[in-house]
Amino acid sequence: MFKGENLKALRMIEGYSRKSLADVLQVSEQAVWQYEEQSMMPEINKIYTLAQKFNVKTKFFFSPNQELFSITAVDTHSIAFRSKNQRTSTKILSQNHAQANFYAQLTSHLSAYVKQPHLPILTLVSKIDRYFSQNIDARVRIQLIANDAREMILGDQSNHQLLLALEKFGVYIYEKDLTDDADAYSFWSKYQVPFIILSNNKGVAVRRHFDLAHELGHLLLHRQIEFDMLSHEDFQRIEKEADIFAAEFLLPEKQFIASFNQVKKKSNPDHFVMLKERWYVSIQAMAMRAYYLGLISDTQYRYFWSLINKKGYKKREPLDAEIKLPKPVKINSLLNMLFTKKVLTPENLLNNLQVEPEFLYKKANISQKLFEKFMQQEKQTAEADVLKGYIIPFT
Secondary structure: OOOHHHHHHHHHHHOOOHHHHHHHHOOOHHHHHHHHHOOOOOOHHHHHHHHHHHOEOHHHHHOOOOHHHOOOOOOHHHOEEEEOOOOOOHHHHHHHHHHHHHHHHHHHHHHOOOOOOOOHHHHHHHHHHHHHOOOOOHHHHHHHHHHHHHHHHOOOOOHHHHHHHHHHHOOEEEEEOOOOOEEEEEEEOOOOOEEEEEEOOOOOHHHHHHHHHHHHHHHHHOOOOOHHHOOHHHHHHHHHHHHHHHHHHHOOHHHHHHHHOOOOOOOOHHHHHHHHHHHOOOHHHHHHHHHHOOOOOHHHHHHHHHHHHHHOOOOOOOOOOOOOOOOOOHHHHHHHHHHHOOOOOHHHHHHHHOEOHHHHHHHHOOOHHHHHHHHHHHHHHHHHHHHHOOOOOOO
């Protein structure tokens, strides 16, 4: 029996409205609604079109149990979605919620094959909880939390190691296409696992470092907030708090002041390049941090920004093309281990999810090279078994 909820879940993940999907299938919007409500079954050629369009197996639409595509793993209110326009369309928010659930369910599915240690980030969360019960200034609280977070996550490591350090610390990080006016977003799943979703259309490492620190701020500071229920003023406030956290985390006050004092011309962006090599943070973010700490005068700060505009550094700064963009590796490393130890095979995974490899490449940034390597090994093993007489081929 055709399962309409499977179609709806897939449509939401892919970001299709009923109208846009109706155009693909060359049917009415009402027909798509009927498919999803199971008051009408699609013709077989339409099912083939859906499977091809969305890179799933045809039996995907008939499976009575598609937990990985359910929307039960992430509360829609818990997603810290950052956009230039707070009132992002319902369609985009619904798509992000559906995709967040998929990331959480996929992660849970793969993690279930191995014994999971206690996530270090949960230890940090317990440690910083005491700051929320203390009667201290909000900015001081953020600074204390950022300092604890940096000490536990990075220690003496460079900011350039932040993505890998976060993955080791228990944060699952994925990349996906985001709209031009949207940045990264983050959430806690109902399994108490933190996620950061990065935009894969921003190829600048220092911006990615700030995105990671900003989202870490949301994960630590705003765990109990219902983001989509916030007023405009409250939304702006928590975004500012996450920005403050990112600045305190990436550029800790004492160490940053010591390095900034070595800058000879504090009003010239080109003299910040040595700092960028040290901190892997944008020149503009470092200038804002320096101004807040009183290391630059008003006059120097205004001149600094006039040079930023004059030199075109708003769009591209020195070293942006040279610093390598960090990429998430945790899920691919987990898959590599499962495949290597033969706990799971690519074919098993595809059959469990009832999707084609391209679905995982596009939706979860699973390495195509990794997948094809082990699929080829499976094929060679099967051929060897036939030659050894272990399997009798019927033709």
